[in-house]
Amino acid sequence: MLNSIQTAGATLGLATPRKPWLVPLERVLDLAQLPVAGGPAIALEMQGEPGQQRQSPFLFDPDSQGNLAVLGTSGSGKSTALRTLLLSASRDAEQNPLHIYGIDCAGGALGMLGALPTVGGIIAGEDGERVARLMRHLVATATDRAVRYSALPASTLSDYRQVSGNVSEPRIIVVIDGMANFRSSYEFRSGDTTFAALAQLMSVGRQVGIHFILSADRSGVIPSALNANIQQNVVLRLASSNDYGILGVPADILEDAPAGRAVIDGNEVQIAVLGGSASLGEQSVAAQQLADRLRQTGIAAAPAIERLAERIPLSQLGADGGRAVIGVADADLLPVGIAPEGLVVVTGPFRSGKTTTIKTFVRTTLRDGSQTGPAGGEPSMIVVESAGDFEGSSAEAVVASLIKAARKD
Numbered sequence: 001m002l003n004s005i006q007t008a009g010a011t012l013g014l015a016t017p018r019k020p021w022l023v024p025l026e027r028v029l030d031l032a033q034l035p036v037a038g039g040p041a042i043a044l045e046m047q048g049e050p051g052q053q054r055q056s057p058f059l060f061d062p063d064s065q066g067n068l069a070v071l072g073t074s075g076s077g078k079s080t081a082l083r084t085l086l087l088s089a090s091r092d093a094e095q096n097p098l099h100i101y102g103i104d105c106a107g108g109a110l111g112m113l114g115a116l117p118t119v120g121g122i123i124a125g126e127d128g129e130r131v132a133r134l135m136r137h138l139v140a141t142a143t144d145r146a147v148r149y150s151a152l153p154a155s156t157l158s159d160y161r162q163v164s165g166n167v168s169e170p171r172i173i174v175v176i177d178g179m180a181n182f183r184s185s186y187e188f189r190s191g192d193t194t195f196a197a198l199a200q201l202m203s204v205g206r207q208v209g210i211h212f213i214l215s216a217d218r219s220g221v222i223p224s225a226l227n228a229n230i231q232q233n234v235v236l237r238l239a240s241s242n243d244y245g246i247l248g249v250p251a252d253i254l255e256d257a258p259a260g261r262a263v264i265d266g267n268e269v270q271i272a273v274l275g276g277s278a279s280l281g282e283q284s285v286a287a288q289q290l291a292d293r294l295r296q297t298g299i300a301a302a303p304a305i306e307r308l309a310e311r312i313p314l315s316q317l318g319a320d321g322g323r324a325v326i327g328v329a330d331a332d333l334l335p336v337g338i339a340p341e342g343l344v345v346v347t348g349p350f351r352s353g354k355t356t357t358i359k360t361f362v363r364t365t366l367r368d369g370s371q372t373g374p375a376g377g378e379p380s381m382i383v384v385e386s387a388g389d390f391e392g393s394s395a396e397a398v399v400a401s402l403i404k405a406a407r408k409d
Protein backbone atom coordinates (compact mmCIF):
# COMPACT_ATOMS: atom_id res chain seq x y z
CA MET A 1 0.00 0.00 0.00
CA LEU A 2 2.65 2.44 1.09
CA ASN A 3 4.82 1.35 -1.82
CA SER A 4 2.13 2.02 -4.40
CA ILE A 5 1.53 5.44 -2.90
CA GLN A 6 5.25 6.17 -3.03
CA THR A 7 5.38 4.97 -6.64
CA ALA A 8 2.41 7.11 -7.56
CA GLY A 9 3.98 10.09 -5.81
CA ALA A 10 7.26 9.60 -7.64
CA THR A 11 5.45 9.16 -10.98
CA LEU A 12 3.58 12.42 -10.47
CA GLY A 13 6.73 14.19 -9.28
CA LEU A 14 5.28 15.03 -5.85
CA ALA A 15 7.44 15.91 -2.83
CA THR A 16 7.57 13.29 -0.08
CA PRO A 17 4.87 14.31 2.38
CA ARG A 18 5.97 14.89 5.96
CA LYS A 19 4.85 12.31 8.44
CA PRO A 20 1.73 13.53 10.21
CA TRP A 21 2.27 11.08 13.04
CA LEU A 22 4.69 11.27 15.91
CA VAL A 23 8.12 9.76 15.95
CA PRO A 24 7.67 6.60 17.98
CA LEU A 25 8.65 7.05 21.57
CA GLU A 26 11.19 4.67 22.96
CA ARG A 27 9.89 1.63 24.81
CA VAL A 28 12.35 1.99 27.67
CA LEU A 29 13.47 5.51 28.28
CA ASP A 30 16.43 6.04 30.61
CA LEU A 31 15.83 8.62 33.33
CA ALA A 32 19.44 9.72 32.72
CA GLN A 33 18.15 11.36 29.51
CA LEU A 34 15.93 13.71 31.47
CA PRO A 35 17.14 16.87 33.23
CA VAL A 36 17.91 16.76 36.94
CA ALA A 37 16.97 20.32 37.88
CA GLY A 38 13.69 22.15 37.54
CA GLY A 39 11.34 19.77 39.37
CA PRO A 40 11.23 16.02 39.10
CA ALA A 41 11.20 15.03 35.42
CA ILE A 42 9.36 11.76 34.87
CA ALA A 43 8.61 11.46 31.16
CA LEU A 44 9.25 12.68 27.66
CA GLU A 45 6.32 14.10 25.78
CA MET A 46 5.81 14.99 22.15
CA GLN A 47 4.92 18.62 21.79
CA GLY A 48 4.24 21.09 19.06
CA GLU A 49 2.73 20.95 15.59
CA PRO A 50 3.60 18.10 13.25
CA GLY A 51 6.84 19.03 11.54
CA GLN A 52 7.98 21.15 14.46
CA GLN A 53 7.66 18.46 17.02
CA ARG A 54 10.11 18.30 19.83
CA GLN A 55 10.41 15.89 22.67
CA SER A 56 10.25 17.77 25.93
CA PRO A 57 10.46 16.41 29.43
CA PHE A 58 7.39 16.47 31.60
CA LEU A 59 8.32 18.01 34.94
CA PHE A 60 6.08 17.65 37.96
CA ASP A 61 5.93 21.07 39.55
CA PRO A 62 4.87 20.41 43.15
CA ASP A 63 4.52 24.09 44.09
CA SER A 64 1.76 24.60 41.54
CA GLN A 65 0.51 21.07 40.92
CA GLY A 66 0.44 19.95 44.53
CA ASN A 67 -0.71 16.35 44.30
CA LEU A 68 -0.54 13.88 41.44
CA ALA A 69 -2.42 10.70 40.55
CA VAL A 70 -1.02 7.87 38.43
CA LEU A 71 -3.88 5.90 36.90
CA GLY A 72 -3.58 2.67 34.97
CA THR A 73 -4.69 -0.91 34.86
CA SER A 74 -2.61 -3.68 36.38
CA GLY A 75 0.74 -3.98 34.60
CA SER A 76 0.44 -0.60 32.85
CA GLY A 77 3.41 0.82 34.75
CA LYS A 78 2.00 2.62 37.81
CA SER A 79 4.50 1.43 40.38
CA THR A 80 7.32 2.09 37.95
CA ALA A 81 6.06 5.64 37.40
CA LEU A 82 5.94 6.26 41.15
CA ARG A 83 9.48 4.98 41.55
CA THR A 84 10.64 7.14 38.66
CA LEU A 85 9.15 10.24 40.23
CA LEU A 86 10.78 9.57 43.59
CA LEU A 87 14.15 8.65 42.08
CA SER A 88 14.02 11.65 39.80
CA ALA A 89 13.33 13.98 42.71
CA SER A 90 16.06 12.29 44.76
CA ARG A 91 18.63 12.95 42.05
CA ASP A 92 18.24 16.65 42.83
CA ALA A 93 18.14 16.32 46.61
CA GLU A 94 21.35 18.25 47.15
CA GLN A 95 19.88 21.40 45.58
CA ASN A 96 16.32 20.62 46.52
CA PRO A 97 16.19 18.84 49.89
CA LEU A 98 13.58 16.16 50.02
CA HIS A 99 12.02 13.63 52.38
CA ILE A 100 10.09 10.72 50.92
CA TYR A 101 7.63 8.35 52.56
CA GLY A 102 5.96 5.44 50.81
CA ILE A 103 2.83 3.52 51.76
CA ASP A 104 2.95 0.31 49.81
CA CYS A 105 -0.50 -1.21 49.30
CA ALA A 106 0.39 -2.89 46.01
CA GLY A 107 2.74 -5.74 46.72
CA GLY A 108 6.14 -4.31 47.59
CA ALA A 109 7.06 -2.43 44.42
CA LEU A 110 8.48 0.50 46.37
CA GLY A 111 10.86 -1.61 48.46
CA MET A 112 13.95 -0.87 46.38
CA LEU A 113 13.67 2.82 47.31
CA GLY A 114 14.34 2.10 50.98
CA ALA A 115 18.09 2.41 50.41
CA LEU A 116 17.88 6.09 49.48
CA PRO A 117 18.83 8.58 52.21
CA THR A 118 15.92 10.72 51.03
CA VAL A 119 13.50 7.95 52.01
CA GLY A 120 12.34 8.03 55.64
CA GLY A 121 10.33 4.85 55.32
CA ILE A 122 8.50 2.53 52.99
CA ILE A 123 5.59 1.31 55.08
CA ALA A 124 3.50 -1.76 54.30
CA GLY A 125 -0.10 -0.69 53.74
CA GLU A 126 -1.42 -2.97 56.45
CA ASP A 127 0.95 -1.58 59.10
CA GLY A 128 -1.72 0.71 60.57
CA GLU A 129 0.42 1.78 63.49
CA ARG A 130 3.23 3.10 61.32
CA VAL A 131 0.85 4.60 58.79
CA ALA A 132 -0.86 6.47 61.65
CA ARG A 133 2.51 7.60 63.00
CA LEU A 134 3.46 8.91 59.55
CA MET A 135 0.19 10.83 59.33
CA ARG A 136 0.76 12.38 62.75
CA HIS A 137 4.28 13.39 61.73
CA LEU A 138 2.91 15.00 58.56
CA VAL A 139 0.05 16.80 60.31
CA ALA A 140 2.47 18.16 62.93
CA THR A 141 4.87 19.29 60.19
CA ALA A 142 2.07 20.89 58.16
CA THR A 143 0.79 22.75 61.23
CA ASP A 144 4.24 24.01 62.13
CA ARG A 145 4.98 25.10 58.57
CA ALA A 146 1.62 26.81 58.12
CA VAL A 147 2.42 29.09 61.06
CA ARG A 148 5.96 29.84 59.92
CA TYR A 149 5.07 30.35 56.25
CA SER A 150 2.12 32.61 56.84
CA ALA A 151 4.19 34.79 59.18
CA LEU A 152 6.63 35.66 56.38
CA PRO A 153 4.41 35.47 54.28
CA ALA A 154 5.26 32.62 51.91
CA SER A 155 2.68 30.69 49.93
CA THR A 156 4.81 27.77 48.74
CA LEU A 157 7.92 25.93 49.88
CA SER A 158 10.00 27.66 47.18
CA ASP A 159 8.72 31.01 48.40
CA TYR A 160 9.59 30.10 51.94
CA ARG A 161 13.10 28.98 51.04
CA GLN A 162 13.70 32.19 49.17
CA VAL A 163 12.23 34.60 51.69
CA SER A 164 13.62 32.94 54.80
CA GLY A 165 16.96 31.90 53.34
CA ASN A 166 16.39 28.49 54.92
CA VAL A 167 17.13 26.58 51.73
CA SER A 168 17.46 23.26 53.51
CA GLU A 169 13.77 23.07 54.43
CA PRO A 170 12.85 19.74 52.80
CA ARG A 171 10.00 19.12 50.45
CA ILE A 172 8.01 16.09 51.58
CA ILE A 173 6.60 13.66 49.04
CA VAL A 174 4.36 10.81 50.16
CA VAL A 175 3.35 8.08 47.74
CA ILE A 176 0.49 5.68 48.22
CA ASP A 177 0.79 2.81 45.75
CA GLY A 178 -2.62 1.12 45.47
CA MET A 179 -5.40 3.48 46.59
CA ALA A 180 -8.07 0.77 46.38
CA ASN A 181 -6.33 -1.27 49.07
CA PHE A 182 -5.52 1.83 51.09
CA ARG A 183 -9.19 2.79 51.14
CA SER A 184 -10.36 -0.62 52.17
CA SER A 185 -7.85 -0.60 55.03
CA TYR A 186 -8.45 2.91 56.33
CA GLU A 187 -11.47 4.75 54.95
CA PHE A 188 -14.06 3.29 57.28
CA ARG A 189 -11.89 2.03 60.11
CA SER A 190 -13.67 3.14 63.23
CA GLY A 191 -11.72 5.41 65.55
CA ASP A 192 -8.93 5.75 62.99
CA THR A 193 -8.03 9.26 61.82
CA THR A 194 -5.66 8.21 59.03
CA PHE A 195 -8.06 8.80 56.18
CA ALA A 196 -9.31 12.12 57.51
CA ALA A 197 -5.69 13.21 57.99
CA LEU A 198 -4.89 12.27 54.40
CA ALA A 199 -7.80 14.36 53.09
CA GLN A 200 -6.78 17.32 55.21
CA LEU A 201 -3.10 17.07 54.26
CA MET A 202 -3.95 16.85 50.58
CA SER A 203 -5.91 20.07 50.80
CA VAL A 204 -3.34 22.12 52.75
CA GLY A 205 -0.12 20.36 51.73
CA ARG A 206 0.71 22.12 48.48
CA GLN A 207 1.31 25.46 50.20
CA VAL A 208 3.65 23.98 52.78
CA GLY A 209 5.66 21.64 50.57
CA ILE A 210 3.88 18.38 51.44
CA HIS A 211 2.69 16.43 48.40
CA PHE A 212 0.89 13.18 47.71
CA ILE A 213 1.29 10.89 44.73
CA LEU A 214 -1.43 8.26 44.53
CA SER A 215 -1.81 5.31 42.20
CA ALA A 216 -5.08 3.64 41.28
CA ASP A 217 -6.51 1.33 38.63
CA ARG A 218 -9.00 3.96 37.54
CA SER A 219 -10.10 7.41 38.54
CA GLY A 220 -13.23 6.22 40.37
CA VAL A 221 -11.04 4.54 42.98
CA ILE A 222 -9.96 7.94 44.29
CA PRO A 223 -12.79 9.41 46.39
CA SER A 224 -14.03 12.79 45.21
CA ALA A 225 -12.89 14.51 48.42
CA LEU A 226 -9.30 13.59 47.52
CA ASN A 227 -9.76 14.01 43.78
CA ALA A 228 -10.66 17.65 44.32
CA ASN A 229 -7.08 18.20 45.48
CA ILE A 230 -5.34 16.32 42.69
CA GLN A 231 -4.06 18.86 40.21
CA GLN A 232 -2.29 16.48 37.84
CA ASN A 233 -3.15 13.10 36.35
CA VAL A 234 -0.79 10.71 34.62
CA VAL A 235 -2.99 8.30 32.67
CA LEU A 236 -1.50 4.96 31.68
CA ARG A 237 -3.36 2.17 29.85
CA LEU A 238 -6.78 1.64 31.42
CA ALA A 239 -9.01 -1.41 31.51
CA SER A 240 -12.09 0.02 29.79
CA SER A 241 -12.96 2.74 27.30
CA ASN A 242 -15.37 4.12 29.87
CA ASP A 243 -12.43 4.78 32.20
CA TYR A 244 -10.72 6.87 29.49
CA GLY A 245 -13.94 8.81 28.90
CA ILE A 246 -14.16 9.86 32.54
CA LEU A 247 -10.62 11.25 32.34
CA GLY A 248 -11.17 12.93 28.99
CA VAL A 249 -8.45 10.87 27.32
CA PRO A 250 -9.14 9.51 23.79
CA ALA A 251 -9.26 5.73 24.18
CA ASP A 252 -7.34 4.99 20.98
CA ILE A 253 -4.09 6.59 22.12
CA LEU A 254 -3.40 4.03 24.83
CA GLU A 255 -5.54 1.05 23.80
CA ASP A 256 -2.62 -1.14 22.71
CA ALA A 257 0.07 0.91 24.36
CA PRO A 258 3.11 -0.72 25.97
CA ALA A 259 3.72 -0.37 29.71
CA GLY A 260 5.01 3.07 30.59
CA ARG A 261 3.13 4.86 27.80
CA ALA A 262 0.88 7.55 29.22
CA VAL A 263 -1.13 10.67 28.50
CA ILE A 264 -0.35 13.81 30.48
CA ASP A 265 -2.32 16.99 29.77
CA GLY A 266 -3.47 15.53 26.44
CA ASN A 267 0.06 14.65 25.31
CA GLU A 268 1.34 11.16 24.72
CA VAL A 269 4.41 10.54 26.84
CA GLN A 270 6.80 7.77 27.74
CA ILE A 271 7.61 7.37 31.43
CA ALA A 272 11.33 7.08 32.08
CA VAL A 273 12.98 4.35 34.13
CA LEU A 274 16.10 4.72 36.26
CA GLY A 275 18.74 2.46 34.74
CA GLY A 276 16.98 2.42 31.36
CA SER A 277 15.84 -1.17 31.75
CA ALA A 278 12.46 -2.79 32.32
CA SER A 279 14.17 -5.38 34.53
CA LEU A 280 13.57 -4.90 38.23
CA GLY A 281 17.01 -6.28 39.06
CA GLU A 282 18.76 -3.68 36.92
CA GLN A 283 16.54 -0.93 38.30
CA SER A 284 17.40 -1.78 41.88
CA VAL A 285 21.12 -1.82 41.08
CA ALA A 286 20.72 1.67 39.62
CA ALA A 287 18.69 2.78 42.66
CA GLN A 288 21.42 1.48 44.97
CA GLN A 289 24.06 3.36 42.99
CA LEU A 290 22.05 6.55 43.27
CA ALA A 291 21.65 5.92 47.02
CA ASP A 292 25.42 5.51 47.42
CA ARG A 293 26.12 8.64 45.42
CA LEU A 294 23.66 10.68 47.49
CA ARG A 295 25.21 9.43 50.73
CA GLN A 296 28.65 10.39 49.47
CA THR A 297 27.48 13.93 48.80
CA GLY A 298 26.43 14.09 52.44
CA ILE A 299 22.65 14.08 52.08
CA ALA A 300 21.27 13.67 55.61
CA ALA A 301 18.90 10.78 56.18
CA ALA A 302 15.20 11.69 56.24
CA PRO A 303 13.59 11.21 59.67
CA ALA A 304 12.52 7.60 59.98
CA ILE A 305 8.99 6.57 60.84
CA GLU A 306 9.75 3.78 63.28
CA ARG A 307 7.77 0.79 64.33
CA LEU A 308 6.66 0.63 67.97
CA ALA A 309 8.71 -2.16 69.57
CA GLU A 310 6.85 -5.18 70.94
CA ARG A 311 9.32 -5.53 73.79
CA ILE A 312 11.23 -2.73 75.46
CA PRO A 313 13.78 -3.64 78.15
CA LEU A 314 13.21 -1.56 81.27
CA SER A 315 16.89 -0.60 81.28
CA GLN A 316 16.37 1.18 77.94
CA LEU A 317 13.43 3.26 79.13
CA GLY A 318 14.32 6.92 79.60
CA ALA A 319 12.75 9.30 82.10
CA ASP A 320 9.53 11.31 81.94
CA GLY A 321 10.19 14.04 84.51
CA GLY A 322 9.48 12.72 88.00
CA ARG A 323 6.83 10.33 86.74
CA ALA A 324 7.17 6.58 86.99
CA VAL A 325 7.77 5.52 83.39
CA ILE A 326 5.68 2.60 82.16
CA GLY A 327 6.46 2.56 78.44
CA VAL A 328 6.82 4.69 75.33
CA ALA A 329 4.14 6.73 73.56
CA ASP A 330 2.74 5.49 70.30
CA ALA A 331 2.77 9.05 68.94
CA ASP A 332 6.44 9.96 69.34
CA LEU A 333 8.09 6.88 70.88
CA LEU A 334 9.13 8.99 73.90
CA PRO A 335 8.94 7.58 77.46
CA VAL A 336 5.60 8.07 79.20
CA GLY A 337 5.04 7.84 82.92
CA ILE A 338 2.33 8.17 85.50
CA ALA A 339 2.65 10.26 88.65
CA PRO A 340 3.07 7.67 91.43
CA GLU A 341 0.45 9.14 93.76
CA GLY A 342 -3.19 8.72 94.63
CA LEU A 343 -4.98 5.79 93.08
CA VAL A 344 -3.71 4.13 89.92
CA VAL A 345 -5.91 1.50 88.30
CA VAL A 346 -4.57 -0.97 85.71
CA THR A 347 -7.31 -2.66 83.73
CA GLY A 348 -7.37 -5.04 80.81
CA PRO A 349 -8.58 -8.49 79.84
CA PHE A 350 -6.95 -11.78 80.80
CA ARG A 351 -3.27 -11.93 79.69
CA SER A 352 -3.22 -8.37 78.40
CA GLY A 353 -0.24 -7.43 80.59
CA LYS A 354 -1.68 -6.05 83.84
CA THR A 355 0.75 -7.73 86.24
CA THR A 356 3.72 -6.85 84.06
CA THR A 357 2.56 -3.23 83.93
CA ILE A 358 2.32 -3.12 87.73
CA LYS A 359 5.80 -4.62 88.11
CA THR A 360 7.23 -2.03 85.73
CA PHE A 361 5.38 0.72 87.57
CA VAL A 362 6.72 -0.41 90.95
CA ARG A 363 10.29 -0.59 89.65
CA THR A 364 10.24 2.79 87.96
CA THR A 365 8.51 4.38 90.95
CA LEU A 366 11.57 3.37 92.96
CA ARG A 367 13.85 4.47 90.14
CA ASP A 368 12.28 7.77 88.99
CA GLY A 369 9.50 8.69 91.36
CA SER A 370 10.97 8.54 94.86
CA GLN A 371 10.82 12.31 95.34
CA THR A 372 7.03 12.17 95.35
CA GLY A 373 6.90 10.30 98.69
CA PRO A 374 5.21 12.01 101.64
CA ALA A 375 7.26 14.92 102.98
CA GLY A 376 10.08 13.63 105.13
CA GLY A 377 8.96 10.05 104.80
CA GLU A 378 9.64 7.11 102.51
CA PRO A 379 7.45 6.66 99.46
CA SER A 380 4.78 4.10 100.16
CA MET A 381 2.77 2.07 97.75
CA ILE A 382 0.24 -0.68 98.26
CA VAL A 383 -0.40 -2.97 95.31
CA VAL A 384 -3.65 -4.87 95.20
CA GLU A 385 -3.69 -7.49 92.44
CA SER A 386 -7.14 -8.42 91.13
CA ALA A 387 -8.99 -6.05 93.46
CA GLY A 388 -12.27 -7.48 92.16
CA ASP A 389 -11.51 -10.87 93.73
CA PHE A 390 -12.09 -9.37 97.18
CA GLU A 391 -15.71 -8.74 96.37
CA GLY A 392 -17.94 -10.66 98.77
CA SER A 393 -15.00 -11.71 100.95
CA SER A 394 -14.42 -10.60 104.52
CA ALA A 395 -11.60 -8.32 103.31
CA GLU A 396 -13.84 -6.38 100.92
CA ALA A 397 -14.58 -3.51 103.32
CA VAL A 398 -10.91 -3.06 104.25
CA VAL A 399 -9.78 -3.03 100.61
CA ALA A 400 -12.57 -0.61 99.72
CA SER A 401 -11.58 1.85 102.44
CA LEU A 402 -7.92 1.55 101.40
CA ILE A 403 -8.85 2.50 97.84
CA LYS A 404 -10.96 5.40 99.08
CA ALA A 405 -8.11 6.66 101.20
CA ALA A 406 -5.66 6.50 98.28
CA ARG A 407 -8.05 8.38 96.02
CA LYS A 408 -8.26 11.28 98.50
CA ASP A 409 -4.51 11.94 98.37
Ligand SMILES: Nc1ncnc2c1ncn2[C@@H]1O[C@H](COP(=O)(O)OP(=O)(O)O)[C@@H](O)[C@H]1O
Pocket residue numbers: 027028029072073074075076077078079080081109259260261270271272273277278279
Ligand atom coordinates in the same frame (compact mmCIF):
# COMPACT_ATOMS: atom_id res chain seq x y z
N1 LIG B 1 8.06 3.19 31.98
C1 LIG B 1 8.26 1.93 31.62
N2 LIG B 1 9.10 1.65 30.59
C2 LIG B 1 9.28 0.37 30.22
N3 LIG B 1 8.69 -0.70 30.78
C3 LIG B 1 7.85 -0.47 31.78
C4 LIG B 1 7.59 0.86 32.26
N4 LIG B 1 6.70 0.77 33.26
C5 LIG B 1 6.42 -0.52 33.42
N5 LIG B 1 7.10 -1.29 32.53
C6 LIG B 1 7.03 -2.75 32.43
O1 LIG B 1 5.75 -3.18 32.87
C7 LIG B 1 5.86 -4.00 34.01
C8 LIG B 1 4.74 -3.67 35.00
O2 LIG B 1 4.95 -2.38 35.53
P1 LIG B 1 4.40 -1.97 36.96
O3 LIG B 1 4.93 -0.61 37.20
O4 LIG B 1 4.71 -3.00 37.95
O5 LIG B 1 2.84 -1.92 36.66
P2 LIG B 1 1.62 -1.67 37.67
O6 LIG B 1 2.18 -1.10 38.91
O7 LIG B 1 0.72 -0.72 36.95
O8 LIG B 1 0.97 -3.00 37.87
C9 LIG B 1 7.24 -3.75 34.55
O9 LIG B 1 7.77 -4.87 35.20
C10 LIG B 1 8.04 -3.44 33.31
O10 LIG B 1 8.43 -4.62 32.68
Ligand SMILES: [Mg+2]
Pocket residue numbers: 078079080106109
Ligand atom coordinates in the same frame (compact mmCIF):
# COMPACT_ATOMS: atom_id res chain seq x y z
MG1 LIG C 1 2.05 -1.88 40.86
